[in-house]
Amino acid sequence: MEHVDAVVVGSGFGGAVAAYRLAEAGLSVVVLERGRPYPPGSFPRSPAQMGRAFWDPSEGLHGMYDVWSFGSCDSIVSSGLGGGSLIYANVLLRKDEEAFVTESPLPGGGHEHWPIGRADLDPHYDEVERMLGATTYPIDRPAYRDTLKTRVIQDAAAELGLDFSLPPLAVTFAPKPGAEPGLGLPIVEPEYGSLHATGRRTCRLCGECNIGCNEGAKNSLDHNYLAAARHMGADIRTLHEVKTITPRTGGGYDIGYLRHDPLTGPHTISCDALVLAAGTYGTVKLLLSNRHALPGMSHMLGTRFSGNGDLIAFLLRAKDRPVAASKGPVITSVVRLPGSAYIQEGGFPAFVDWIAEAADVGDEFKRAVRFALERVRGLVTRDHNLSAEFARLMGRGELSDRSLPMLAMGRDVPDGILRLSGDRLVLDWTAETSDAYFDRVRGTIRRIGDVLGADYSDAPLKRVVTVHPLGGAPMGRHVGEGVVDADGQVFGHEGLYVADGAAMPGPVGANPALTIAAMADRLATRLADRMITTKKARLMGIRTVTGLSFTEEMRGSLDGSDPVSFRITITADDVDRFLAEPDHTARAEGWIDAAVCGGRRPIERGWFNLFAPGEAPDRREMRYLLHFRDGEGRPRTLAGIKHVEHGPPTRLWLDTSTLHTRLLEGHVQDDDPAKPLGSGTMHISPSDLARMLTTFKTTGPNGLAALARFGTFFLGELWDIYGPGR
Template identity: 75%
Template sequence: MEHVDVLVAGSGFGGSVAAYRLAEAGFEVVVMERGRAWPPGSFPRSPAQMGKAFWDPAAGLHGLFDVWSFGDCDSVVSSGLGGGSLIYANVLLRKEEKWFVRESPLPGGGYEHWPISRDMLDPHYDAVERMMGAAAYPLDKKGYQDTAKTRAMQDAAAELGLDWQLPPLAVSFAPKPGARPEIGLQIVDPEYGNLHGVPRRTCKLCGECDIGCNEGAKNSLDHTYLSAARRHGADLRTLHEVRTITPRPGGGYEVGFVQRDPLTELQTISCDRLVLAAGTYGTTYLLLKNQLPGISKTLGTRFSGNGDIISFLLRAQDRPIAASRGPVITSSIRLPDGAYIQEGGFPAFVDWIAEAADVGDEFKRAVRFVWERLRGLITRDHNLSAELSRLLGTGELSDRSLPILGMGRDVPDGVLRLHGERLVLDWDAETSREYYAELRGTMRRIGDVLGAEYSDAPLRRVLTAHPLGGAPMGRHIGEGVCDSRGEVFGFPGLYVADGAAMPGPVGPNPSLTIAAMADRMADRITTRKNAPMPVRTALSFTEEMRGTLNGGDGFAFHITITADDVDRFLTEPEHLARAEGWIDAAICGGRRPIERGWFNLFAPGESPEHREMRYRLHFRDGENQPRTLLGVKHVKHGPPTRLWLDTSTLHSTLLEGYVEEGEEGSVLGTGTLRISPADLTRMLTTFHTAGPGGAAALARFGAFFLGELWDVYGPGN
């Protein structure tokens, strides 16, 4: 099996920063990105190209845009080398100090707590801004002064007494640092080169930032961190998608992955350190799907849309706005409560789409054109210029309308979970209703200043480009999945380096904060470079049970139960291990491999004298339908004569679908499985350990097992 020092899953703001910093420090780094590379000039523009520009491998699509839809929220994220930087709007704003909150209550209970401060991040903010070439929009320079949408936002903010600024943008307006900004000049490559080998040109104000910059003017991560990472030896592998994560006995991780387009079988690679940077949805999905034993129960929690809103100001009476001229965002208005409003932009071809969509006015113009032509035939007037001009119209809708973007602090009370193989979101925007109402109210007032009509149609729901949470950081395992530097509690060398680690909304555009936190995370890894990795001792044993379902259908399973870290397994209340092997039942099509399985040994029951041994096995039946076998052994207070019966009898339920903990499924059968004395004897010969101190670990396990039985069945209990 191939082995590397560090495997980075994903190439967005967390993964790219980690790859560069660790490769620079001398680690052997492999980056796996599920999408392809997008050099300048390759981004889709035609209808035919756009139709294939989405990410849905099941439908044969391996494009740039990955669109998620949940009950109260839709999201657009990216798939490609450089992650979200390929389609974001370039803004690099820092999270405000006062919003690194401590113990901010949530409506459903619990608290938002940031175990980090602005002071801790400021040096990393500085480093990222330098690398990304952050520069404010050069509004006072020749060629940029007539950016009408920027002036409109500046004037509206002044009228309303709001704080307006030109935020730092990761865009090249000049051919090299310190040079004069000028449109369309060739950019000088930095010392680390350009991984695409394609010439780049300074921003031509085309408004195409959010659909990929074909000029290469965006200082996206492929042009910055990833080019530098490759220069230092990082291996960048596109169309590689991480699927499975398994802790290795003694430390490190084994990672299963597939190659896309065409799809390959699952392959494996091992690493000492694994950095998860597949985005909020991708990273959370990986952790939920692989169910690492003992991971924090906060996994999936603290989802937030970063308070994102997109609305529109239509037909401004005060002035032309020309939203299609300039980068997508050039300026930002900060509200007193810490929310932000930024003007949007769009490509010039959207002007035509907007006018074509204005059906009422278009119909009137068409009727007039027909009437004028009929009149012209009668009067023999053959000059069509005036009629064609009127047919095209004044372009009022496109020339005087503006997308307007809001973001801030919604309530991070959403929960991401698995329903079968699908990621679902339980989140009700109602808890953030007051926040959304205030932000929309300010947007309306900006529209009033410009004499524009405010509209949030056709969206009328939360659309976020900034999903956050799912694997939140915390001070301890009861509060978060990872610590303030992204290392997952209980799993040395496993890191979360993307928006999933955010315990709440960032407020402004979160890209810079994600990158800064990844830079800080890299400091920890590099300072530990020469220190030995923490070692773990694994313990496993094999168990066979047989019985019946539904009163007569034969059923059996053969599973190997593995605790990857004996010490953690013994100290955690749920005593969770993984289970692998097969089930054998005619009702399920014969012998079927277990895809995922979990085992709890002496987990707490309904009372202090009650323990449970729990089994949850996911497999597919002979018709490839997902199934779940649930089993429980009830170890209850009673006479010692009950010990054998309780520990050898498994009450079982066969369910339709993959049923996760806390979910309910349709029951296909119930029954009882038992282990025979002969099978028990064989099981005792299967115990083995991997890693240092195996004999001592086995002794600790035996003492724990006998101690739990004594607590339940011993005299006087």
């Protein structure tokens, strides 16, 4: 069987970035993309071409647009080399720092929590912006000054006191860095060359970004990351659709896939690391379909779906002035609202102007009747000059020339659930829990329309249409909170990663492309470092460290009445050292939920000791020391201990499941004097214990052997204390 270091499934913002980083590190990489490549000039334009431009292999369609319709929303994603970058609107905004929320309650229960922050991503944002050629729209240069749609939004925002800006765009306006922007100029290729034989030209302001840029001015991923990945040795295979994932004995994965056009039977490739980046729907469906082969998958799989607050509306027949929506890139400006919500003006290709006017049946009928009457009058008066009559028949184009799509996105509620019904992916989600958000952005768009003298309309959609589906395999601090960890690795499955929008634990707020790419850059950089280190260590015969972690949840009360609970992930970064040290110390991360401390609070630092020596030779202690801050920011410590001492075997469950706790003032260590604020007991239930047993995860080489050593130690200690030989 063919074997490589890494297989990347999908070539969008997650897959393309991951493939480049892994190939750059010298690893053997294969990219499996289900869609086909689209060089400049190959994007569909005619009705016949558009009719074949959709994705449904069962109907013989292998086109670019993949349209999903669920009960509560519709969604449009892309299939092709470059993924969503082929049809997105080029906006590269960073996620607001305050939008990396922690322990944010959700309607119906649960919390949205981002285990990484803006500081973690900023250096990766920088790198992605450089690779994608981020630049703002050159509105002050001569060829771009009369982009009316940009100007009218700028003026309306100024009148309303709204925060207006020109966002970074992944569009090439100048033939090379530092050159003067110009329309339709040949673009100088970067040093890594191009994936396509066709040359590229700078933006012509044709408004065709969302249907594929035939000029090549759009800096889609095939023109940068994927070209650079191939230059570094990555093997990029199109029309290859992954179907199965099977863990290999000893580590790594077998990946089963089909080849389209022509359709062939199943093929298999194996790898040490598998990066899933097939888009939110593709990745989640793959994980759900292969769940039987991936035991211990988090119960969070399929949860935290969000449409990133996407809303499409229209401002029609502006009385103030024309807007010319068909001139310019699709998006050139952004109005930012408090709470990480964004409104952006839209655009469309010039041929949509004709469609819009033809669809305006009422006005078109009036003009046709008037033309007929004038023609009859002309026959009577023998007036054979019909120029004015034809001009009136064509109309003034007010609907197309004075109307503007408006696009909104932001932080809606991530409470949707993706699941399988047979082999079909379905979504359980409603926009009702996000009504306050949608009402706010609709209200702001109406206010902009009022300034322009335009009518607001949701028609003909009248429902949520998202081009930014997120979630389904959310990241979290432990398996009880997410499907993947902060590095994108699936809990309990070493070497299996999620690098696309499915890993988002909530909405990004801003256009998510840049954040997905930055997270993939972080993931792949760390993965490459680990893989290279492991390979070098094996070649040199050096022992590499193996880590182990598991997640525990306990509940109880303080002072007999105040409920308290915690969920912590206990991690031993080096299993051998953990087992060898007499105190068997590991770190603890997670959250504490205590009403007296302001509800759920994240643990800042925590320690755990397993079977540390007690006061007598036949006594052991499990110790917990958890530092956090209460709702008012005051430092607090939850200290706990389980007394494990010689006695009949019937005491085993009681001793190992009962934690005697103290709530202390300040951040204290074991022997520090501290003011007690409360005390009580906490317990682990049999169901929580069963769940905990599914959370054991290892990192590094020889994970099964490390898990076996840990189990031998654990059971051996219990036998020493409670066994009949005592």
